[in-house]
Amino acid sequence: xxxxxxxxxxxxxxxxxxxxxxxxxxxxxxxxxxxxxxxxxxxxxxxxxxxxxxxxxxxxxxxxxxxxxxxxxxxxxxxxxxxxxxxxxxxxxxxxxxxxxxxxxxxxxxxxxxxxxxxxxxxxxxxxxxxxxxxxxxxxxxxxxxxxxxxxxxxxxxxxxxxxxxxxxxxxxxxxxxxxxxxxxxxxxxxxxxxxxxxxxxxxxxxxxxxxxxxxxxxxxxxxxxxxxxxxxxxxxxxxxxxxxxxxxxxxxxxxxxxxxxxxxxxxxxxxxxxxxxxxxxxxxxxxxxxxxxxxxx
Amino acid sequence: xxxxxxxxxxxxxxxxxxxxxxxxxxxxxxxxxxxxxxxxxxxxxxxxxxxxxxxxxxxxxxxxxxxxxxxxxxxxxxxxxxxxxxxxxxxxxxxxxxxxxxxxxxxxxxxxxxxxxxxxxxxxxxxxxxxxxxxxxxxxxxxxxxxxxxxxxxxxxxxxxxxxxxxxxxxxxxxxxxxxxxxxxxxxxxxxxxxxxxxxxxxxxxxxxxxxxxxxxxxxxxxxxxxxxxxxxxxxxxxxxxxxxxxxxxxxxxxxxxxxxxxxxxxxxxxxxxxxxxx
Numbered sequence: 024x025x026x027x028x029x030x031x032x033x034x035x036x037x038x039x040x041x042x043x044x045x046x047x048x049x050x051x052x053x054x055x056x057x058x059x060x061x062x063x064x065x066x067x068x069x070x071x072x073x074x075x076x077x078x079x080x081x082x083x084x085x086x087x088x089x090x091x092x093x094x095x096x097x098x099x100x101x102x103x104x105x106x107x108x109x110x111x112x113x114x115x116x117x118x119x120x121x122x123x124x125x126x127x128x129x130x131x132x133x134x135x136x137x138x139x140x141x142x143x144x145x146x147x148x149x150x151x152x153x154x155x156x157x158x159x160x161x162x163x164x165x166x167x168x169x170x171x172x173x174x175x176x177x178x179x180x181x182x183x184x185x186x187x188x189x190x191x192x193x194x195x196x197x198x199x200x201x202x203x204x205x206x207x208x209x210x211x212x213x214x215x216x217x218x219x220x221x222x223x224x225x226x227x228x229x230x231x232x233x234x235x236x237x238x239x240x241x242x243x244x245x246x247x248x249x250x251x252x253x254x255x256x257x258x259x260x261x262x263x264x265x266x267x268x269x270x271x272x273x274x275x276x277x278x279x280x281x282x283x284x285x286x287x288x289x290x291x292x293x294x295x296x297x298x299x300x301x302x303x304x305x306x307x308x309x310x311x312x313x314x315x316x317x318x319x320x321x
Numbered sequence: 322x323x324x325x326x327x328x329x330x331x332x333x334x335x336x337x338x339x340x341x342x343x344x345x346x347x348x349x350x351x352x353x354x355x356x357x358x359x360x361x362x363x364x365x366x367x368x369x370x371x372x373x374x375x376x377x378x379x380x381x382x383x384x385x386x387x388x389x390x391x392x393x394x395x396x397x398x399x400x401x402x403x404x405x406x407x408x409x410x411x412x413x414x415x416x417x418x419x420x421x422x423x424x425x426x427x428x429x430x431x432x433x434x435x436x437x438x439x440x441x442x443x444x445x446x447x448x449x450x451x452x453x454x455x456x457x458x459x460x461x462x463x464x465x466x467x468x469x470x471x472x473x474x475x476x477x478x479x480x481x482x483x484x485x486x487x488x489x490x491x492x493x494x495x496x497x498x499x500x501x502x503x504x505x506x507x508x509x510x511x512x513x514x515x516x517x518x519x520x521x522x523x524x525x526x527x528x529x530x531x532x533x534x535x536x537x538x539x540x541x542x543x544x545x546x547x548x549x550x551x552x553x554x555x556x557x558x559x560x561x562x563x564x565x566x567x568x569x570x571x572x573x574x575x576x577x578x579x580x581x582x583x584x585x586x587x588x589x590x591x592x593x594x595x596x597x598x599x600x
Contacts, residue, residue, distance in 0.1 A: 026440065030441060032433075033441050034441065048460070150343040151340040154339070154352075155343070155356055155358065157356075159356060159360065162578055169539055170570065171554070173542065177558045177559075178379075178381070178563070249447070256449055279455065288452075288456055292453065292456075295449050296449075299448050300444065303444075
């Protein structure tokens with residue numbers, strides 16, 4: 024209750040502002056139409072019209088909600104009645120596009136996490152790598168990697184790779200760096216005292232790694248995983264924009280922008296937000312479960 | 322073939338040299354020598370392998386071709402830089418960051434708003450806000466204004482969360498001390514809470530600096546005047562002039578790193594008292 028009430032207030036405020044914005048931004052079109060038709064509109068008519076335009080500059084929340092319903096639940100219900108898998112196969116269904124985006128995100132996130140962890144182990148155990156690679160890892164974070172996404176897609180296309188792999192590469196690249204930085208910090212987090220203790224027990228290097236360094240790095244790993252999964256999703260969405268916008272949430276965004284379909288853009292955006300929330304929630308839940316089992320304070 | 326062998330020999334030699342360099346402890350030679358050697362080796366390997374394997378320049382141009390493209394089009398690249406970085410990213414960055422700091426100061430006095438806005442802000446900071454770019458392009462047109470707008474939204478929430486976090490950083494004891502001095506809320510804010518929030522604010526500024534450039538470039542994919550780094554990248558990719566694309570990327574990388582570097586220097590000057598800066 025301590026948190027729910029303030030959060031609900033903020034969300035309510037956002038929705039109120041959204042409606043106000045819809046009225047303010049869409050009023051011009053309504054007024055233009057009215058003056059062209061030679062009629063005047065009262066304030067209530069104006070407000071009612073701004074809420075229900077076919078091509079609004081800012082669709083009202085209920086319009087986006089209706090669009091979301093029509094593109095997610097509706098095809099599912101129809102599919103169930105017809106006994107088919109309309110939910111995920113229908114090109115009109117947002118679940119279909121969300122699933123494409125999600126699968127690429129997860130693939131990129133998984134590979135990125137694995138590679139990042141391996142590189143972090145290399146950096147921690149090899150002095151030359153530490154001195155030479157680490158500054159570049161940090162510097163590379165300041166480079167707008169998303170900006171080269173279209174190039175990667177086009178170049179891969181020229182080599183004959185299409186669809187899944189180029190997008191996954193971008194997602195991998197983006198989720199890779201937070202993991203490297205976090206894991207290097209985490210693998211170095213055991214104190215000298217603890218490392219000395221391992222030495223007095225005559226622990227081999229691999230034992231020190233598996234029983235001290237790796238468990239100690241887990242909290243750091245999860246902190247960076249939360250950043251990494253969000254980055255992977257952003258990378259996938261941007262990666263879906265070039266090359267004709269075929270499928271996925273990014274493609275819906277671009278298609279909506281081409282045809283001026285604001286409602287479609289907003290519903291794709293909300294779907295992407297939901298996906299991001301889901302991914303972060305799952306990572307957070309796994310984090311909590313693992314920390315609890317390992318005896319960290321969750 | 323000889324070029325590939327040369328690349329491999331170069332790799333081995335640089336590796337050996339780097340191992341030797343890494344053993345020198347705590348010297349400037351190690352701190353700067355190792356990464357520079359690594360970078361130079363990477364570039365040389367790229368050049369040799371691309372030439373040795375005869376990779377088509379429409380797939381991956383060698384660095385020398387990129388360098389030539391960089392030298393041949395300085396005016397065009399400068400125009401792109403001004404359009405995207407100065408007009409789009411920088412103005413959005415300044416507006417967004419100052420708006421976020423002001424909002425944080427405003428909501429800081431109310432526990433209710435903090436408890437409401439922090440979780441929402443944290444969530445929004447993780448969302449793919451970049452997807453709002455087409456909306457802003459539709460609202461504000463193809464010019465730099467729409468790019469600045471997307472940058473404002475992108476940097477606002479990370480900055481807000483960091484600043485609110487920072488304003489909580491002052492010790493209970495220190496606040497009590499201010500009260501015993503009979504300091505007004507404004508004095509407490511400017512003399513105690515803002516300075517103690519500075520490390521957090523700079524952390525937000527650093528995160529935002531990279532977001533700003535990304536936002537400005539990606540927003541140009543949705544519509545831009547015939548200038549700008551994002552415009553250049555998407556059109557030159559279409560013309561398969563990959564050397565020019567890499568030149569733009571190099572400009573973006575250098576300006577992004579320089580931006581980050583400037584923020585870091587400002588941080589060092591402003592928070593010289595903080596333990597993390599005194600090492």
